[in-house]
Amino acid sequence: MPILLSFAAFLMTLLGGLVAHRVKERRHLVLGAAAGVMLGVVAFDLLPEALSREPAELGGVPVPMLMFALAFLGIHAVERSMGMHDAHEGDYASHRHSHAGVGLVAGTGLVVHSFLDGAAIGAAFQTDATLAVAVAIGVIAHDFTDGFNTYTITSLYGNARRRAVLLLGLDALAPMTGATLTSLIAIPAGILGAYLGMFAGFLLYLATSDILPEAHTTSRAAAPTLLATVAGTAFMWVVIALTD
Template sequence: MAVFVALGAFLMTLAGGWTAQRVTDRRHLVLGLAGGLMLGVVGLDLLPEALEAAGDEVFGVPAALLLFVAGFLLAHLVERLLAARRAAHGADEHGHRSPEVGLTAAAAMVGHSAMDGVAIGAAFQVGGGMGTAVALAVIAHDFADGFNTYTLTSLYGNARRR
């Protein structure tokens, strides 16, 4: 089973990178669609379910909602710090970009994929059905991971071969 999950994740990531390479001038549309779908799923399905399942409250506010807001603020903070780094190191006065920024972003995607593997393993500890569902969800979203990895690394001047 693990081999099939790994193969599926590999193929979807490869397909995402290949697509990003092919739709150069329309990447923003694909990323906007993916972002909107993700926000819709989170706001209309996952968050209400988490609020219903979570019984703990902190000062009358569901703990799941507080964790959701804390996660969003952490992601926003990291994005702002990377934007500041990009402004400082992304491009010089001649328009040359720093490949190290793109490689750092790609390394973050590797960490993200490692956490996907942890989530799959934890889900299989709960049960076979849960593990299969999480594995399919991770495989499906690996398309976006490949798309983002290619976009980030090529945006910062890394050659395709590298």
């Protein structure tokens, strides 16, 4: 089952790249909804599940929450050091040729993101089906935006289309690889809560720092984008309620 769900993530990553190639005007709605779904996964399932496992404490703070903060700050530090957010869409034209390497580095970072997404699916199946379904939905929504961003960032920074397509293919295969490896390795119960907290921080960072800012680059569509985000969050609430 984890590999089957990761195959859905594979398809959604490719779909995201196709949409990035074809559609421009309504991408803010898709990105806004995806961010809402990811927020719902973190708030309604990942963190409650991590804290319900009677986690150990360090300095009076549950270890999953420490991992949550560490993952959020860690991915922030990595992205800052790689310069993944140094340019805005309006600046891409002037960066096409001089910063092609930045596009490759950013695209490679998104491939790593997708690998961790697949690993989260495999780990979730070591807890219960409800958590696994919620995580899979969040991952699939996120991998759509990963595919979208991988193709967009790589190509807009001046790389040839074949490079963008190659990175998109690697990004699509990454969640299947992560899910397969995690399914073969049993995670000790004491570590699983910390892992869930870490993935929650990772997912929340992507939603708030990567996806939402990009969704709101079109100021005229601020209200519809906000509604799409609220709808995505509400959708996850319904999913959790129905699968609990």
